[in-house]
Amino acid sequence: MGPEAFLPVALIIGYLFGSIPFGLILTKLAGTQDLRSIGSGNIGATNVLRTGRKGLAAGTLLGDALKGTAAVIISGYLGGPNAAMIAGLGAFLGHLFPVWLKFRGGKGVAVYIGILIGLFWPGAIFFCLVWLATAFAFRYSSVAALVASVLTPIVLWAFGHTALAALFALLTLLLIYMHRENIRRLQAGTEGKIGAKK
Numbered sequence: 001m002g003p004e005a006f007l008p009v010a011l012i013i014g015y016l017f018g019s020i021p022f023g024l025i026l027t028k029l030a031g032t033q034d035l036r037s038i039g040s041g042n043i044g045a046t047n048v049l050r051t052g053r054k055g056l057a058a059g060t061l062l063g064d065a066l067k068g069t070a071a072v073i074i075s076g077y078l079g080g081p082n083a084a085m086i087a088g089l090g091a092f093l094g095h096l097f098p099v100w101l102k103f104r105g106g107k108g109v110a111v112y113i114g115i116l117i118g119l120f121w122p123g124a125i126f127f128c129l130v131w132l133a134t135a136f137a138f139r140y141s142s143v144a145a146l147v148a149s150v151l152t153p154i155v156l157w158a159f160g161h162t163a164l165a166a167l168f169a170l171l172t173l174l175l176i177y178m179h180r181e182n183i184r185r186l187q188a189g190t191e192g193k194i195g196a197k198k
Contacts (some may be wrong), residue, residue, distance in 0.1 A: 007086050014090025017071035018111060019098035022063030023048045026056050036104075040181075043108035046141060064106065065114035067091060072118030085167050088115040092171050096178060107178040109145045112171055120156065120164055126153050139193040142182035149175045150194035 019152040023043040027035045032051045040047050045061035061194075076084030090193035095111040097103040127148045135144035149172040157165035185191035 001114040003042035003080045003082065004174045005076075006083050008122060010075040010079050010087040011090040012085035013036040013075050014092075015094035016043060016090075016095025017036060017087075018091030018096075019100060020063070020067050020094075021098060021105070022067070023060040023106070024101070025054075026116070027051060027053075030056055032056070036101075041104075042106055043091050043101065043104075045110060046107075056167055061110050064095065065117065067095075068114030069118040073116055076118070084119060085163065088167060089170070091115060092174065096128075108171070108175045109149075112141035112149060112168075112175060113173070114136060116168070119167075121159060123152060123156055123161075123164070123168075126155055132197070135194060136151070140186065140191055141194055142186065146176060146179060146183075 020041045021047065024035050026036055027033075027048060030053060032053065035041075035047060036042055038050055045057045048060045050058040051057075068088065068091045069160070071087045072084045075087030081143075086181065092108055092111055092115060096108055098105045113124050113127055116127055117192065130148040130151055131144040134147045135141060138144070148165045149168075153165045153168040153172055156162075182191060
């Protein structure tokens with residue numbers, strides 16, 4: 001199979017990796033209540049943290065990131081750089097819209113970082129540093145994610161990685177869409193701050 005013919009396979013590989021719901025799996029194994037019945041109903045690490053189990057939240061964050069990394073590295077090995085990028089897109093879509101969970105998945109921050117690690121690891125460091133600085137300054141996790149994701153494709157483009165910049169511009173648009181409720185709460189002044197008591 002030639003590199004171009006492998007691209008649809010890479011998309012499927014990425015989607016299958018991305019659709020693994022680590023948050024749901026880990027909380028079920030730990031015997032907590034159904035993750036989809038608490039907080040935002042989201043399957044990501046932020047909602048897992050609402051169970052009060054920090055270890056499970058950290059495991060979810062790691063799993064969600066590494067599934068993006070694994071999809072990229074495996075597809076890149078089998079089909080080359082273009083396949084790696086297509087697998088990254090597939091992993092992101094799989095996380096956001098997993099077929100096993102009626103297409104209701106996470107918001108994409110962890111898998112975004114994981115895809116960056118697999119495709120261009122300095123970009124992942126940049127993302128995390130911006131996230132930390134923004135979170136420290138404003139104490140909103142959603143704002144930190146939005147700012148870091150908007151700046152990442154700009155930086156990739158500035159350093160000459162135009163194909164990666166285009167991919168991450170698309171991922172950023174999807175991430176913004178998944179944060180639409182957070183944006184509404186920010187506008188209304190009701191978004192919860194990091195560390196705030198609920």
